[in-house]
Amino acid sequence: MNFLRDEIVKPYPELLVFLTVAAGFLLGRIRRRSIALGSVTGCLLAGLALGRLFEVQVSGTVKSLFFVMFLFALGYRVGPQFFRGLRKDGLPQVGLALAVCVSGLLVCWLFAAVLGYGPGLSAGLLGGALTQSAVIGVAGDAIGSLPGLTGDQVTEQQNLVAIGYAVTYPLGTVLCAILLANVLPRLVGRDLAKDSADLARELDAGTDDPDLGQGYYEVVLRAYTVAHPGVVGRTIDEFERQQASLGRRVYITRVRRKGTLLPQDQKTVLHEGDVVAVSAIRGDVVAYDPEREIGPEADDVELLGYRTETLHVVAGNRAYLGRTIADLRREPFMAGVFVTELHRSGAKFPFRMSTALERGDTLLLTGPRRLVDPAARQIGTPVPTSFATDMAWVGLGIFLGGCLGIPALHAGGVPISLSTSGGALIMGLVFGRLRAKYPTFGNVPGGAQWFMDTLGLCLFVAVVGINAGPSFTSGLAQAGWGLLLLGAVATVVPLVVGFAIGHWVLKMRLPILLGVLAGAQTTTAAIGAVNESAKSQIPTIGYTVPYAVGNVLLTIWGAVIVLLHH
Numbered sequence: 001m002n003f004l005r006d007e008i009v010k011p012y013p014e015l016l017v018f019l020t021v022a023a024g025f026l027l028g029r030i031r032r033r034s035i036a037l038g039s040v041t042g043c044l045l046a047g048l049a050l051g052r053l054f055e056v057q058v059s060g061t062v063k064s065l066f067f068v069m070f071l072f073a074l075g076y077r078v079g080p081q082f083f084r085g086l087r088k089d090g091l092p093q094v095g096l097a098l099a100v101c102v103s104g105l106l107v108c109w110l111f112a113a114v115l116g117y118g119p120g121l122s123a124g125l126l127g128g129a130l131t132q133s134a135v136i137g138v139a140g141d142a143i144g145s146l147p148g149l150t151g152d153q154v155t156e157q158q159n160l161v162a163i164g165y166a167v168t169y170p171l172g173t174v175l176c177a178i179l180l181a182n183v184l185p186r187l188v189g190r191d192l193a194k195d196s197a198d199l200a201r202e203l204d205a206g207t208d209d210p211d212l213g214q215g216y217y218e219v220v221l222r223a224y225t226v227a228h229p230g231v232v233g234r235t236i237d238e239f240e241r242q243q244a245s246l247g248r249r250v251y252i253t254r255v256r257r258k259g260t261l262l263p264q265d266q267k268t269v270l271h272e273g274d275v276v277a278v279s280a281i282r283g284d285v286v287a288y289d290p291e292r293e294i295g296p297e298a299d300d301v302e303l304l305g306y307r308t309e310t311l312h313v314v315a316g317n318r319a320y321l322g323r324t325i326a327d328l329r330r331e332p333f334m335a336g337v338f339v340t341e342l343h344r345s346g347a348k349f350p351f352r353m354s355t356a357l358e359r360g361d362t363l364l365l366t367g368p369r370r371l372v373d374p375a376a377r378q379i380g381t382p383v384p385t386s387f388a389t390d391m392a393w394v395g396l397g398i399f400l401g402g403c404l405g406i407p408a409l410h411a412g413g414v415p416i417s418l419s420t421s422g423g424a425l426i427m428g429l430v431f432g433r434l435r436a437k438y439p440t441f442g443n444v445p446g447g448a449q450w451f452m453d454t455l456g457l458c459l460f461v462a463v464v465g466i467n468a469g470p471s472f473t474s475g476l477a478q479a480g481w482g483l484l485l486l487g488a489v490a491t492v493v494p495l496v497v498g499f500a501i502g503h504w505v506l507k508m509r510l511p512i513l514l515g516v517l518a519g520a521q522t523t524t525a526a527i528g529a530v531n532e533s534a535k536s537q538i539p540t541i542g543y544t545v546p547y548a549v550g551n552v553l554l555t556i557w558g559a560v561i562v563l564l565h566h
Helices: 002-009 013-028 039-054 060-085 088-115 119-129 135-144 151-187 192-203 236-245 282-288 325-329 369-379 391-405 419-437 446-479 482-505 510-520 524-534 538-542 544-564
Strands: 219-225 250-257 275-281 308-315 338-344 362-368 380-383 409-411 414-416
Touching (some): 013 446, 039 446, 060 446, 060 544, 088 544, 119 544, 151 446, 275 282, 362 369, 524 538, 538 544
Antiparallel strands (some): 219 275, 308 380
16 A cells, blocks of 8 residues: 555645546445435545545645536536526526525524534535535635635635535435435325326427327338229329328438339339339328238338438527427428427426427437438528537636636625636636537537536545545544534435425426426436436426526535635
8 A cells, every 4th residue: 555655646736636527436336226325425535535546635726627628518518508597487496596596695604603614514414415516626715715714724625515515415416315305295286197198298288290199110121012093193282291291200211113213202102013112200100001002012222222311400590489399390391300309598408299389499300312412401400510619608608707717806805706626617608608509619518518517526626635535534433423413404404495485385297396496406326316217307397597607506505604604
């Protein structure tokens, strides 16, 4: 162990950071049903343990670099939902999220004031109880700017943030998931699964679509030999119109006649013996039974091997904004083209056939290339998939955000500023909103967002844990295990307050309300548990906007509670 510490870890502390991340991600896989410890908490615990073991300090610049990168990515990811929530139809969810966040701040402040906690433990209690990891960094920055503290006192308080968070976060996550998925629905005598199914049917009411209620559907491709007299002599267009009149989406995409592939033409007349490629939703194939109404199924690799395309398109054509997915599917240009996913405000949205299109929605269209491209141009702006990150956009955003956070105001001799990390969050919100509205530039694909967001935060908390490790035992003794109980109360109270307001004052439907509460407390495990209990993705509809608001407010609270306890 001495060799490892003296010859490897101390001379090369960067290696310890990556060892901590590896151990943290392994710890994060510990799971009970839909609730997992999580990679962030795993990295913090691993950092505390390894930091205690090796007593190594890692440069604060490294920590700041990762944290600023994380906050920009966080803002970039939730920016579209955050600004969407400020519109009239999103205000009730925003108001409820605000109530949850404010009550959480007040409860933590009250406990800390009564028990005489300093800014470090106060912020740690807040971050862990309300399950917001970003509090660790924001509170640490705020503590560093407090006047009258020596360097050792600043370090001590910053370490206590991590220790308080590590003690309260795991139980906070579990309690939030159990309360929302099980306790609160039973408290009001409701069956969450039944309420979710009822709400799903209501959302689809008035949509006479054969695939009513499907949030997704599987597209299948089959080949059949034309033999039925009802098909022979009809054009492809006549055949597809007949199917549409019967409520089916069945299309002929290619024709082989006497061994030759014919050019695609809707006016092509079908002859007996033609082999046709039929594209349809699986449910329509089952209901239609092409072998009975067209002819026997054929095996034609070349006919079925035409090139398909999956293309993202951003809704922008005013003619289709406000219309439902079911309406869109009835348009002639959608023949043979299928909507397989919908992303709204930067997040995957559990759409239904009754879902109305909004400006900036991103649809994932699937079908033959010759059909998908024209359909995409009708709906809005096609956005070809790219795995290249626009680093000029990212770098400029972080730089401008950091500059925005540097200026400080002074209140009572205390410097108050956004800090470079807070500025990066704000600029991430703005840049994310711009990207959602004008998706032709500023591309940051999912993998890059994950790297900056999840890995950036994990590397940051790994360094925090390593640096706090040597003082973990004394810090835990100072905090006391009573902190665990206080954290549990601080987790439960805001959720109960939010549930009371949402259920009895705002009269929100239960599935939506539970999604709002999970989002407001930024607990991903909770929305997973709620969806599992609901046997539906319907609660997710209420999750996205409050999740964005909660991420922003709870991150800011990290600095606020430090100032309140100085």
